[in-house]
Amino acid sequence: SSGQSGGLNNLENAGSSDAKNLRVKLVLLGDSGVGKSCIVLRFVRGQFDPTSKVTVGASFLSQTIALQDSTTVKFEIWDTAGQERYAALAPLYYRGAAVAVVVYDITSPDSFNKAQYWVKELQKHGSPDIVMALVGNKADLHEKREVPAQDGIEYAEKNGMFFIETSAKTADNINQLFEEIAKRLPRPSPSS
Numbered sequence: 258s259s260g261q262s263g264g265l266n267n268l269e270n271a272g273s274s275d276a277k278n279l280r281v282k283l284v285l286l287g288d289s290g291v292g293k294s295c296i297v298l299r300f301v302r303g304q305f306d307p308t309s310k311v312t313v314g315a316s317f318l319s320q321t322i323a324l325q326d327s328t329t330v331k332f333e334i335w336d337t338a339g340q341e342r343y344a345a346l347a348p349l350y351y352r353g354a355a356v357a358v359v360v361y362d363i364t365s366p367d368s369f370n371k372a373q374y375w376v377k378e379l380q381k382h383g384s385p386d387i388v389m390a391l392v393g394n395k396a397d398l399h400e401k402r403e404v405p406a407q408d409g410i411e412y413a414e415k416n417g418m419f420f421i422e423t424s425a426k427t428a429d430n431i432n433q434l435f436e437e438i439a440k441r442l443p444r445p446s447p448s449s
């Protein structure tokens with residue numbers, strides 16, 4: 258894992274891959290405070306550390322996972338640092354993204370509404386074959402739950418998305434999230 262500075266030029270070629278080693282750009286979207294940074298840090302560093310933010314402009318963290326068929330998938334994870342709220346910048350983040358992870362907080366109906374806004378944005382401006390995941394985070398806070406899992410399941414199904422509930426705090430379903438995304442990626446043909 259590395260915290261390299263990509264710069265906007267790198268957005269253009271952030272999706273090249275061969276058949277066995279995929280490299281994919283992944284963008285995270287969702288309300289501030291839903292746990293996007295914590296999900297990334299849990300996945301990349303195996304830690305829950307709310308004080309260390311990865312959100313530094315156009316930089317990213319990367320993490321490679323191996324699938325059972327010996328394919329490797331290198332995720333280049335872009336955290337938008339909240340800059341996506343400036344409408345003019347948002348398409349720069351989506352461009353070239355093979356994966357979008359839209360996160361809400363299961364204790365916050367507002368964040369679920371905001372997630373639906375991001376899904377519509379991606380449907381308008383994202384690449385047509387983008388793999389989209391809907392993530393209900395903070396699943397450990399079940400006593401404060403205000404968004405039923407069924408609402409997430411139904412919304413995701415209607416919009417052709419993969420759905421999962423996670424906890425960056427307990428690590429529940431964090432690796433599964435990225436493994437399931439990896440399985441859904443379109444594979445380049447071996448000759449290309």
Ligand code: GDP
Pocket residue numbers: 287288289290291292293294295296307394395396397398423424425426427
């Ligand atoms: P971001 O703004 O979406 O990147 O959100 P952060 O990753 O900074 O997290 C916001 C707050 O939510 C922090 O105070 C975290 O401690 C808390 N948080 C993040 N993930 C979880 C989780 O899975 N469970 C609980 N209980 N708190 C979480």
